Every structure is written in C-alpha cells, then in structure tokens.
Amino acid sequence: MxxxxxxxxxxxxxxxxxxxxxxxxxxxxxxxxxxxxxxxxxxxxxxxxxxxxxxxxxxxxxxxxxxxxxxxxxxxxxxxxxxxxxxxxxxWIEGETVGSKLADFSEQKQYDIGYQCGQTLAELHSLSKVKSEIDWLIRYKEVERKILKDYYACNLPIDNEQIGLDFLEENKHFLKNRPQIIKHGDYHANNLIITPEQEIGIIDFDRCVISDPYEEFAIIVWTAQDFPSFADGQIAGYFNDEVPPDFYPLLAYYITVYAFEHISWALGYGKNPPEIIKKTAEKLINLFDNYSRLKPKWR
The missing domain is CATH 3.30.200.20 (Phosphorylase Kinase; domain 1)
Structure with a gap:
C-alpha cells in the first residue's frame, strides 16, 4: 500500500x-x-x-x-x-460538481442551477446567524486593514488602485449594523455538487468565519466571467427574485476589497506571473465602470 x-x-x-x-x-x-x-x-x-x-x-x-x-x-x-x-x-456526497457541468448547459439551465444554488445558500445562511457585540463595520475594518497591508507589501500596484481605494473610503457606511453569520467561505461552483436526484450538495467547509452574508458573494466573480447566467441566477435565487437595494453597493465594496486581496493571495499561490495577477485584480475593479454602476457587468 x-x-x-x-x-x-x-x-x-x-x-x-x-x-x-x-x-x-x-x-x-x-x-x-x-x-x-x-x-x-x-x-x-x-x-x-x-x-x-x-x-x-x-x-x-x-x-x-x-x-x-x-x-x-x-x-x-x-x-x-x-x-x-x-x-x-x-x-461522501455522490454527484458531479456544478463547475464541471456548466459548460454543458444552456444559459437558461445555467441560470436555473444558479437559482437553486442561491436558494441553498440562503438556507445555509438562515441556519448560521450569530449575535456579536462587535459591529460589522468595526470587525471588517480590521480585515480590510490587513488585506491592504499585505497588498502594499507585495509592491505590485494595480493601475486603478486609487479609484478603488476612494470607493472604499466613501462607502464604509454600508458596513454599519450588518447582520453577521458563519459563512461557508468558499461557496463556488466547484464546491457545489449536483446529485443524481438533481439536488445541490455543499462540500469543503474549511473556511468558515464570521461574516456579513453578502460578503459570501464576492467569490462569485470567478464563475461569473464565464457563466454570467449562473451568477445572475444565484443572486436571484438567494433573494427569491427580490434583490434589496443595499446588496449591489455592498457587493461592489466586497469585490473591490477582494481585488486587493487577490494580489497577495495569488502571488503566494505562485501559479501565475505577476503581470497576469495584476491584470486580473484590475479587471475585478473594472466590473463597475469606474463605479458609475454598482451592479457588475460580468462580460
């Protein structure tokens, strides 16, 4: 053996x-x-x-x-x-990952699967609420501070750095009094399973931390670039077709932070050259057309 x-x-x-x-x-x-x-x-x-x-x-x-x-x-x-x-x-959860099947599906099927994944995420979040004496604004400011410190230490500035930083500075009020949950932390198509019964299974719970539930959606950017219908479906399913007005401003905020975090994470991972990493981070901020829009344009 x-x-x-x-x-x-x-x-x-x-x-x-x-x-x-x-x-x-x-x-x-x-x-x-x-x-x-x-x-x-x-x-x-x-x-x-x-x-x-x-x-x-x-x-x-x-x-x-x-x-x-x-x-x-x-x-x-x-x-x-x-x-x-x-x-x-x-x-073991029997089935195939959502990520391995999306390319085989029509856009409508991608949307429908995304919708189902969004409903599953909403159910998970409803069972994972926590009470915290620390307001989310205070908690997340420390998270953001560390991310930016690591970003600057990499000495790989992105071209749209300042517009991203300005957006974060001007929109911190959206973080006040947010609900807090134990998030999955890695909820994306390759950690979701389509079972033989056409149900959605969830795997890999090794990144669970206290979070604003909306922050869970920042990682959707990777699937959305190739399968925007899936991403749209996941958001619609999570909110039962009624997306609240504060969702997209907060999503823009978290994706912006995620762009800065990507620099240090990807350099540490060592898979891509610095120029590719830099362009990927810039692309995340560019989803919002200089923040003239807060709903991301996936393509």
Whole structure:
C-alpha cells in the first residue's frame, strides 16, 4: 500500500478501495474510500498545526446536521502519523460538481442551477446567524486593514488602485449594523455538487468565519466571467427574485476589497506571473465602470 500510515486510522480494515483525490487545498490530502458494504467516505489529512481550524470545520458540520442540507456527515476526527497530522472522515456526497457541468448547459439551465444554488445558500445562511457585540463595520475594518497591508507589501500596484481605494473610503457606511453569520467561505461552483436526484450538495467547509452574508458573494466573480447566467441566477435565487437595494453597493465594496486581496493571495499561490495577477485584480475593479454602476457587468 502506498500510504501505510492509513492503518493508524480507525475503520481502516473496512476500506476495500482507496483513491487519492487531486485538486483543492494544497495544505491537505484527500482520499475517497469505499467500504466493504459499499459506503463511500472522504478522508482529509493535514498537518497538526491546522488542528484548531479543522476542528472548527468538523464542529460546524455537526451543528448543521439536524437541518435539511445536503452536506457531508462528520464521522470521525483524530490524530495520525505519530501525532504530526490529523484526519477527518466525512460521508461522501455522490454527484458531479456544478463547475464541471456548466459548460454543458444552456444559459437558461445555467441560470436555473444558479437559482437553486442561491436558494441553498440562503438556507445555509438562515441556519448560521450569530449575535456579536462587535459591529460589522468595526470587525471588517480590521480585515480590510490587513488585506491592504499585505497588498502594499507585495509592491505590485494595480493601475486603478486609487479609484478603488476612494470607493472604499466613501462607502464604509454600508458596513454599519450588518447582520453577521458563519459563512461557508468558499461557496463556488466547484464546491457545489449536483446529485443524481438533481439536488445541490455543499462540500469543503474549511473556511468558515464570521461574516456579513453578502460578503459570501464576492467569490462569485470567478464563475461569473464565464457563466454570467449562473451568477445572475444565484443572486436571484438567494433573494427569491427580490434583490434589496443595499446588496449591489455592498457587493461592489466586497469585490473591490477582494481585488486587493487577490494580489497577495495569488502571488503566494505562485501559479501565475505577476503581470497576469495584476491584470486580473484590475479587471475585478473594472466590473463597475469606474463605479458609475454598482451592479457588475460580468462580460
């Protein structure tokens, strides 16, 4: 066996088929497991320094189990490899990722799937509300401060930096008194599953943090560039076709912050050259035509 340390994990003897999965978070390894009785699971392995983070993920899945969400069932959690790593065993959600199917769908079908994903997100958020004595404006100003500090440290200024910074400075009032939830943190098409029953499943809960629910939508930009109908459907589905007036100003705010964050994140990830990273960040701010519009033009 290529992974002899797997025998340290309880239930090891039940697994007749073990397949390592590629893609996703570089900080962990994932395996699809099939037991003798046909049950499928996913095993996630990471270093013990991420124990607190992964324990939070496991606890969030436990918290959400009583509700009618199609999410992995938390099965086991513990240490392995002589205590240097930790493991998390979850049930497997059968199906294909939304991201792998969108290109095969008509624009109407893309919209419909997006609508369904938006409804699912709204349900998730409704079950994840938190009460905080710290106003969201104060909490997010610290998040934004760190993002901008990391951006400046990269020494890769974007051409539309000032117009983006001016927009943030002039629109902080939208952040006051916002509701706060535990957001999924990575809610995009590749973390959403279309099941054989045509339901939407949600995977990869490892980035859950307290947030304004609208901030969850900033990541939609990546799917929207190729599949704008899906993005429009997700927004419509989330709000049941009644988008409130404060949504697009806040979406513009969060995407602008996301543009600055992209510089430091992408440089650290190391996949693309700096010029490509810079142009991508500029493109995010350009979605708003110098903020003459707050509803983004996806294309």
């Amino acid at each position: 290529d992974f002899p340390w797997l025998c340290q994990i309880p239930r090891f003897k039940e697994w007749k088929d073990i397949k390592e999965l590629t893609g996703g978070n570089k900080k962990e390894r994932k395996f699809r497991l099939i037991a003798d009785n046909g049950e499928k699971c996913i095993l996630r392995i990471t270093t013990v320094d991420r124990l607190h983070l992964k324990h939070q993920e496991f606890a969030n899945l436990i918290r959400l189990q009583p509700f009618a969400l199609n999410i992995p069932k938390p099965l086991e959690f513990g240490l392995c490899q002589e205590g240097t790593h930790m493991y998390m065993l979850l049930s």
